[in-house]
Amino acid sequence: MQPFVEDLAGQIRQAAWPLDGPGGNYHPLLDSLVDKQFILLGEASHGTHEFYQARIEISKRLILDRQINAIAIEGDWPSAARVNRFIRWQGHDSNANDALSDFRRFPLWMWRNTPMLGFIQWLREYNRGLPEKQQVGFYGLDMYSLYESVAAVLEYLDKVDPDAATLARERYGCLNHTGSERRYGYGVTLGQRPSCEDEVVQQLLNIRDRALCYAKPDDQRSQDEQFEAEQNARLVKSAEQYYRQMFNPRISTWNLRDSHMFETLQELHRYLSGRLSQPARIVIWAHNSHLGDARATEMGKRGEHNLGQLVRQSAGQRSHLIGLTTHQGTVTAASEWDGPGERKRVRPSLKGSIENLFHQTGLDCFYLPMTGPVAEVLGEPRLQRAIGVLYLPESERASHYFHCELPDQFDALLHFDQTQAIEPLDPESEWVSGEQDTYPSGL
Structure with a gap:
């Protein structure tokens, strides 16, 4: 050999x-x-x-x-x-x-x-x-970066649409009862707290729907900022699912x-x-x-x-x-x-x-x-x-x-x-x- x-x-x-x-x-x-x-x-x-x-x-x-x-x-x-x-x-x-x-x-x-x-x-x-x-x-x-991305979305909306920022804070408030991504997932798994899936999905859809209003067509930096915010909102959706499924042995995180x-x-x-x-x-x-x-x-x-x-x-x-x-x-x-x-x-x-x-x-x-x-x-x-x-x-x-x-x-x-x-x-x-x-x- x-x-x-x-x-x-x-x-x-x-x-x-x-x-x-x-x-x-x-x-x-x-x-x-x-x-x-x-x-x-x-x-x-x-x-x-x-x-x-x-x-x-x-x-x-x-x-x-x-x-x-x-x-x-x-x-x-x-x-x-x-x-x-x-x-x-x-x-x-x-x-x-x-x-x-x-x-x-x-x-x-x-x-x-x-x-x-x-x-x-x-x-x-x-x-x-x-x-x-x-x-x-x-x-x-x-x-x-669940909570870091939440903060980034809110900071962006505070600048371009304060009313939408208020609504986003209400939706993302569902996530803030634990202060820890892992504790959030564990609590949902045990049935001790509700899932925030609907809230984070709705927030992503809203920021996507408003993209043309937020991003100025003749301003590259404005378009970049809107794209960055949308990706943070999508990350929040993915991270919420990830941490919620972390303790589910049937799901591959x-x-x-x-x-x-x-x-x-x-x-x-x-x-x-x-x-x-x-x-x-x-x-x-x-x-x-x-x-x-x-x-x-x-x-x-x-x-x-x-x-x-x-x-x-x-x-x-x-x-x-x-x-x-x-x-x-x-x-x-x-x-x-x-x-x-x-x-x-x-x-x-x-x-x-x-x-x-x-x-x-x-x-x-x-x-x-x-x-x-x-x-x-x-x-x-x-x-x-x-x-x-x-x-x-x-x-x-x-x-x-x-x-x-x-x-x-x-x-x-x-x-x-x-x-x-x-x-x-x-x-x-x-x-x-x-x-x-x-x-x-x-x-």
């Missing part, structure tokens, strides 16, 4: 493009993206420096070639909206750190980290002096979440395309588990879908799904939910896994398109590692590995054999002291 593995590693090495030289040799990848409207850039963890840096470098190259109109992330809509205003020279923030400060939910390091700080400032400088329609935007696809992200992406693409009078092109940043086609993984076999699958089913050849992997190094992650960010050592990938197979190529980092003979030989199910906001090395196999058929999951892979933990903007003692005796020279 071992000679076969070595031969397979050799075939991968022959098909791979080493990412060497200043900024990485991304030209073959960029050439494959020329006609794509949805470019999905994944990550095997939420806390790896090289993953963020690669996505930043690829996104910059696409922006500089005037091929990309927006970055959409696995982050909440209202938090990303503050960044969007900053990079488009709107709002009141004077620096990138302040612009990122609405990302207050666990895990803070996911978007409040040092590579993001530089990238947000770069986007602002790029947009300087450009007409609003040509500026690159920054948007969130996720839906955890994963499917609810990824469906919302897909619908938000669709709405964003429709809106930007209308603004540009041509199809918009969007780069999406999220975890591999959201962006790789779920039908090629254990997720699909248990009835779960994800953003990557829905985009591929909808856009077909106009989409490109790119996964990012690593063999070993360090990662920023927590040991428990809502726990502090720690700099933790990532164990070498398991034998038989995709990452271990890539490690056997002897290449430090490379781009591998899932085409030709190499896609055929990688077609059988193999283990793949996924580290989210938690990393539990003591239960590595059970907690972080699943089976997938790689060529059906992604259109291409970027592999970084040795990786380092992302540096948070808000370092905690656990991160600063973590792996201090060997970091980074001991990788």
Whole structure:
């Protein structure tokens, strides 16, 4: 069996493009993206420096070639909206750190980290002096921000329609008896409080019906603000459903979440395309588990879908799904939910896994398109590692590995054999002291 593995590693090495030289040799990848409207850039963890840096470098190259109109992330809509205003020279923030400060939910390091700080400032400088329609935007696809989005809708209506704001406060008041999204869902499940489904749906319909009244046809900023408010109202509807169904074992809240992200992406693409009078092109940043086609993984076999699958089913050849992997190094992650960010050592990938197979190529980092003979030989199910906001090395196999058929999951892979933990903007003692005796020279 071992000679076969070595031969397979050799075939991968022959098909791979080493990412060497200043900024990485991304030209073959960029050439494959020329006609794509949805470019999905994944990550095997939420806390790896090289993953963020690669996505930043690829996104910059696409922006500089005037091929990309927006970055959409696995982050909440209202938090990303503050960044969007900053990079488009709107709002009141004077620096990138302040612009990122609405990302207050666990895990803070996911978007409040040092590579993001530089990238947000770069986007602002790029947009300087450009007409609003040509500026690159920054948007969130996720839906955890129930109460933040409620506040954003009310703030908007207070400005454009005070009477409608009063009615919206009455409707959204249904949600405010607990002060916690999870407590709201738990109370509905136990029958201790009524559902607010009708109220949040009605509010979304009302703000949609009034869109032409609120958005001035000759004022781009007015149209942008109305679109932003409508997406916040839709987020409230989705989040209410998500938290209400959270304790129902018959409902897949994963499917609810990824469906919302897909619908938000669709709405964003429709809106930007209308603004540009041509199809918009969007780069999406999220975890591999959201962006790789779920039908090629254990997720699909248990009835779960994800953003990557829905985009591929909808856009077909106009989409490109790119996964990012690593063999070993360090990662920023927590040991428990809502726990502090720690700099933790990532164990070498398991034998038989995709990452271990890539490690056997002897290449430090490379781009591998899932085409030709190499896609055929990688077609059988193999283990793949996924580290989210938690990393539990003591239960590595059970907690972080699943089976997938790689060529059906992604259109291409970027592999970084040795990786380092992302540096948070808000370092905690656990991160600063973590792996201090060997970091980074001991990788």
